Amino acid sequence: MPLTADADASDLPLDFEAALARCAQGDQFALRAIYERERRWLMATVLRLVRRRELAEEILHDAFLQIWNKAGTYNPGLGSARGWIYTVVRHRALNVLRSLNTSPERDDERFEELIDAHTAWHAEDQSAEKRALAQCLERLEEQRRQAVLLAFVDGYSHEQVAAQLGSPLGTVKSWIRRGLIALKECLS
Amino acid sequence: MIPTDPAERNATAAEYVIGTLSDAEHTEFEHAMARDFVLQQDVYYWQDKLLPMTRMLAPVEPSPAVWLRIERNLQTASRGTEAPKRPWWAGLNFWRYGAVAASLIAAVLALKLIVPATTPEAIRYVAVLQSPDKKDAGWIVEASAGGKLRLTPLGTTTVGPQKVLQFWTKAQSASGPTSLGLVAPDRVTEIDVARLPVLEREQLFELTLEPEGGSTIGRPTGPILYVGRTVAMNIR
Numbered sequence: 173m174p175l176t177a178d179a180d181a182s183d184l185p186l187d188f189e190a191a192l193a194r195c196a197q198g199d200q201f202a203l204r205a206i207y208e209r210e211r212r213w214l215m216a217t218v219l220r221l222v223r224r225r226e227l228a229e230e231i232l233h234d235a236f237l238q239i240w241n242k243a244g245t246y247n248p249g250l251g252s253a254r255g256w257i258y259t260v261v262r263h264r265a266l267n268v269l270r271s272l273n274t275s276p277e278r279d280d281e282r283f284e285e286l287i288d289a290h291t292a293w294h295a296e297d298q299s300a301e302k303r304a305l306a307q308c309l310e311r312l313e314e315q316r317r318q319a320v321l322l323a324f325v326d327g328y329s330h331e332q333v334a335a336q337l338g339s340p341l342g343t344v345k346s347w348i349r350r351g352l353i354a355l356k357e358c359l360s
Numbered sequence: 361m362i363p364t365d366p367a368e369r370n371a372t373a374a375e376y377v378i379g380t381l382s383d384a385e386h387t388e389f390e391h392a393m394a395r396d397f398v399l400q401q402d403v404y405y406w407q408d409k410l411l412p413m414t415r416m417l418a419p420v421e422p423s424p425a426v427w428l429r430i431e432r433n434l435q436t437a438s439r440g441t442e443a444p445k446r447p448w449w450a451g452l453n454f455w456r457y458g459a460v461a462a463s464l465i466a467a468v469l470a471l472k473l474i475v476p477a478t479t480p481e482a483i484r485y486v487a488v489l490q491s492p493d494k495k496d497a498g499w500i501v502e503a504s505a506g507g508k509l510r511l512t513p514l515g516t517t518t519v520g521p522q523k524v525l526q527f528w529t530k531a532q533s534a535s536g537p538t539s540l541g542l543v544a545p546d547r548v549t550e551i552d553v554a555r556l557p558v559l560e561r562e563q564l565f566e567l568t569l570e571p572e573g574g575s576t577i578g579r580p581t582g583p584i585l586y587v588g589r590t591v592a593m594n595i596r
Contacts, residue, residue: 196544200434207427212419219420229426236430244549245541249576251404255411259377259403266379302412324378324413352374353367359409 188253195243203240206257214261221265221327228265235264266327308358316351319344362392362399373402377410387554394555395538397578484593487565489586498586501565509540509551509559517545517585519569525585526574530564531557542574543567561592 186209194202211232218235219228238260246256309317315337322328322336334344363369375381376389393399489499498517503509511527519525525545528537538557543549553559566587568580575581 196542196547198544198547200431203434204427204431207430211427212421213414213417215420215422216417217414220417229422232422233426233429233433237433240434241550244543244547245551247400247404247541247574247576249573250401251408252411255404255407258411258414259407262379270383299412301409302415305409305412320378323380324410325416327379330380348378348380349371349375352378353371355409356367356370356374 188257189248192239192243192246192253192256193248195240196246203236206239207236210254210257214258217258218261218265220325221262222269227268231265231268232261235261238264262327269327270329304359308355311358312351312354313347315339316347316354319347320351320355323348362389366398369399370402370405373399374406377403377406390552391554391557394540395557397539485559485561485563485590486593487563487588487590489565489567489588491586492584496586499567499588501588501590503553503556503559503590505553505559507553509553509556511543511549511551511565513546513548517567519545522572523582524570524572524574525567526570526580526582527551528564528566528568528580529556530566531560532562532564534558536579537564537566539575539578542570559590561590563590564588565590 186205188206188209191202191206195206214235215228215232218231219225222228222231239257242260246253309321312320318337319333322333323330328336330341330345330348333348334341337344339347362372372381372389376386376393381389389399393403484502484504487501488497489501490497498514500512500514501509502512517525524542527540527543527549529540530537534557540551540555564587566580567585568575569582569585570580571582
């Protein structure tokens with residue numbers, strides 16, 4: 173079946189929890205529905221992490237086979253299916269990224285772009301969750317916020333964040349950890 | 361080490377989700393999470409709280425070839441579990457007669473000994489899960505340290521509407537079972553052995569019938585459908 177057949181359906185709402193449950197029962201259409209809805213966002217997330225298009229597509233492929241195989245381990249009582257899916261995909265990408273053992277070049281332009289994107293995102297926010305997260309990130313100390321965003325959005329390791337921010341490793345580890353604790357306090 | 365303080369444990373769960381734990385810490389965390397319901401809750405909390413960030417980047421269209429490859433590999437994978445390629449023991453009717461199942465474990469083990477092992481030095485563990493009245497052998501568990509646990513249905517387990525199958529294990533020394541997640545009633549499930557609290561001989565595995573979404577209290581709430589204990593074997 174050509175992929176374009178459902179192109180119009182890709183913006184319709186999908187019950188991701190039910191779709192993941194159907195994946196666990198072997199329903200390939202459910203996996204496809206998830207792929208249709210999320211592929212562009214997942215691709216953006218993975219591409220941001222690994223920066224190479226071919227590699228990102230390889231990871232997206234592998235991650236969807238993992239989603240298919242692990243769907244039965246998702247617990248709908250604890251949280252959303254989309255959250256679970258992003259963790260599977262991001263961890264797959266990070267696993268590849270770490271195994272490549274390449275250090276991202278120090279790239280101030282990209283970093284500025286990240287902060288700009290973050291600001292723009294804050295301005296055009298829609299959902300309450302998005303607004304809450306944006307506001308709580310804004311409230312973090314600057315260095316903690318930068319460290320958390322570099323780790324989450326760019327997949328930097330502690331060492332890479334330390335190199336990027338020109339700060340000692342121990343300090344950076346503490347920024348990330350304290351940043352996350354402060355973020356939780358703000359979000360709760 | 362996973363901290364004991366709740367706020368610190370939650371921060372470790374956050375670091376697990378964002379991906380700043382080292383490989384060793386990541387593995388240790390998954391191991392701990394498998395038997396710790398609160399850690400699972402923390403992980404799901406962070407997954408959802410950080411989810412809006414995934415909408416921060418401009419979407420990028422992957423090549424149409426990506427889905428085509430996924431679909432092709434799904435079909436290959438599904439075919440692998442269909443009748444022609446099922447393991448020899450999965451197709452045998454006499455598995456239904458559970459009374460003989462226990463004695464047949466020995467036959468399975470003996471056969472495996474002469475089949476070239478993919479991981480030559482691993483200790484393998486096998487359990488046949490039978491209905492509590494031992495009339496019906498429904499599932500086989502196979503696992504080796506550091507690899508995957510494979511839970512294979514011998515037939516189709518009937519699960520009513522709004523019900524799911526939940527998979528549990530309990531070590532000999534453990535006071536209660538650990539959830540290994542929900543499983544499809546008619547499909548092979550594979551789980552990283554790293555998610556198990558332990559892997560040892562005489563370890564209990566069971567499948568219980570739970571309400572949709574599974575038990576959320578960290579122990580089974582519904583009836584045991586199938587249960588069995590592992591036997592160990594050395595492969596050289």
